[in-house]
Amino acid sequence: MYELVKVSEKCYYIESPSKVGIYKQNENDVYLIDSGSDKNSAKKTLKICNENGFNIKGIINTHAHADHIGGNAYIKQKTGCDIFCSSIDRPFLEFPIINPLHIYGGYIPKEMEHKFFLAEKSVTKDISSPHFPKELKTFDISGHSLGMIAIVTDDNIAFVGDIVSSEDIIKKYGITYLLDIKKHLESLDFVYNMHADKFIMSHVMTVDDIKPLININRDKIFEICDLILSLLKEPLTFEVLLKKLFYHYELKMSIKQHSLVGSTVRSYLSYLKNEGKIDAIIDDNMIYWKTI
Numbered sequence: 001m002y003e004l005v006k007v008s009e010k011c012y013y014i015e016s017p018s019k020v021g022i023y024k025q026n027e028n029d030v031y032l033i034d035s036g037s038d039k040n041s042a043k044k045t046l047k048i049c050n051e052n053g054f055n056i057k058g059i060i061n062t063h064a065h066a067d068h069i070g071g072n073a074y075i076k077q078k079t080g081c082d083i084f085c086s087s088i089d090r091p092f093l094e095f096p097i098i099n100p101l102h103i104y105g106g107y108i109p110k111e112m113e114h115k116f117f118l119a120e121k122s123v124t125k126d127i128s129s130p131h132f133p134k135e136l137k138t139f140d141i142s143g144h145s146l147g148m149i150a151i152v153t154d155d156n157i158a159f160v161g162d163i164v165s166s167e168d169i170i171k172k173y174g175i176t177y178l179l180d181i182k183k184h185l186e187s188l189d190f191v192y193n194m195h196a197d198k199f200i201m202s203h204v205m206t207v208d209d210i211k212p213l214i215n216i217n218r219d220k221i222f223e224i225c226d227l228i229l230s231l232l233k234e235p236l237t238f239e240v241l242l243k244k245l246f247y248h249y250e251l252k253m254s255i256k257q258h259s260l261v262g263s264t265v266r267s268y269l270s271y272l273k274n275e276g277k278i279d280a281i282i283d284d285n286m287i288y289w290k291t292i
């Protein structure tokens with residue numbers, strides 16, 4: 001953990017629970033791609049950069065989830081570097097409380113005031129800013145979050161954030177966090193057709209060919225859709241549906257899991273309703289979901 005791995009002439013990453021990518025712009029200057037999960041990992045990132053003579057000019061966040069922006073504040077404080085993200089993610093970085101509120105769908109109980117959901121605030125610049133490094137291209141790969149971007153370097157390395165989960169994580173958790181299912185499926189197709197020499201993901205081993213991983217992730221989404229459709233042959237309230245999904249995937253209920261998996265299941269319900277496959281029936285002041 002926390003060792004520097006070289007992947008190309010100009011690119012590296014720091015192996016850690018939430019990888020930090022490094023793009024070397026010239027002999028001394030580097031841009032970080034994401035900043036790790038917290039202050040502790042930021043300290044380790046800074047140490048590695050110092051040991052290798054890397055001057056951190058900026059951080060580019062693939063998206064606004066706390067485990068990707070958690071090191072921003074500390075690294076900014078120590079280096080004064082710029083912090084870039086997509087325009088729609090800027091409010092999430094500037095006012096991080098929005099992140100758990102939007103996952104929870106209301107004001108949060110104390111259990112959600114956790115570094116997994118809530119990072120320190122960052123002052124940001126837009127990726128369209130003239131200060132953004134010209135050697136890097138960005139692409140919209142939203143769906144897992146509102147504003148996730150892929151960053152492709154001029155030596156053809158693609159940093160693709162949380163576009164996919166590993167097979168192990170999918171097996172362990174069954175339902176991994178997604179916001180907009182339709183857009184995420186489109187982003188999976190987009191990345192499937194990208195031509196890069198290597199794909200660097202935050203929580204998955206680096207690969208030359210991302211297609212097999214995308215297929216596994218796409219199949220899982222279709223499996224979850226089919227499971228929800230089969231459960232909704234009888235009308236179910238959201239809570240009962242969620243309970244059945246927790247039993248099916250052997251998940252352990254808690255306020256955090258109810259919020260995270262619940263948010264994703266609400267997104268699946270919206271997707272299936274918008275696709276005309278299910279409907280919401282109101283009876284006795286309760287909403288029941290049912291296949292059409």
Ligand SMILES: [Zn+2]
Pocket residue numbers: 063065144145162
């Ligand atoms: Zn994420």
